[in-house]
Amino acid sequence: MPLTKLNSASVIERLPVGSVLQTKQVIKKDRFAVSGLTFTNITGLVGINITPSSTSNKILITVSGTCSASSNSRVYFKITGTTSTVIGDADTGHEVTQAATTHAGDGYMLIPISMNFLDAPNSVSQQTYGLQMMANGSGRLNAADTIDANTGNTITTITLQEIKG
Numbered sequence: 001m002p003l004t005k006l007n008s009a010s011v012i013e014r015l016p017v018g019s020v021l022q023t024k025q026v027i028k029k030d031r032f033a034v035s036g037l038t039f040t041n042i043t044g045l046v047g048i049n050i051t052p053s054s055t056s057n058k059i060l061i062t063v064s065g066t067c068s069a070s071s072n073s074r075v076y077f078k079i080t081g082t083t084s085t086v087i088g089d090a091d092t093g094h095e096v097t098q099a100a101t102t103h104a105g106d107g108y109m110l111i112p113i114s115m116n117f118l119d120a121p122n123s124v125s126q127q128t129y130g131l132q133m134m135a136n137g138s139g140r141l142n143a144a145d146t147i148d149a150n151t152g153n154t155i156t157t158i159t160l161q162e163i164k165g
Contacts, residue, residue, distance in 0.1 A: 020161050020163060021053060021057065021161075021164055022053075023159065023160070024159070024161075025157055026044070028042065028141070028155060029153060030153065031141065031153060034134055034140075035137065040133055040134060041132055042141060042156075046080070046130030046132075047128055048128065048130060051125070052123065052127065053124065054124065056164075057162050057163060057165045058118050058120050058162075059119045059162060060116070060117075061119060061159075061160055062115070063113065063114065063115040065112075065113050065141065065154065065155065065157065066113065067100050068140045069111070069135055069139045069140070070138045073137030074135065074139075075099065075134075076097055076133065076135070077098045078131070081121075082126075129160060142154050
């Protein structure tokens with residue numbers, strides 16, 4: 001359900017380019033763990049839908065959260081979307097990804113993650129976005145470890161905003 005959505009065409013027409021027309025946010029509060037070098041959908045952060053009101057409008061995707069990795073490991077994140085399994089420049093093969101690295105002895109320390117991408121779906125059809133994760137050791141989202149129940153969790157959010165084009 002949109003947090004905010006303008007639905008009067010006459011109001012939308014008068015707004016300047018760059019105006020936010022609708023915002024949706026999904027919050028993941030529980031922990032998620034991966035191991036291995038295969039991107040895995042993060043439960044609760046996939047299948048997030050937004051429908052642009054014009055083909056000229058864009059979708060701003062913002063990801064914010066924390067992760068951790070086993071000692072001397074890397075954790076990778078990738079934004080996915082409707083038009084392809086990867087958001088980014090398909091012509092060059094570049095993807096919108098982020099990597100977090102730990103060093104020997106620094107395993108499972110909380111590392112901030114932050115990703116932004118302005119997608120141009122050129123469509124008024126529903127667009128679906130999500131976040132995937134992989135690790136070259138073991139990685140965790142929203143937690144420094146998964147053993148101690150007293151260790152506080154953090155949250156990860158994905159925010160989608162329709163931007164007038």
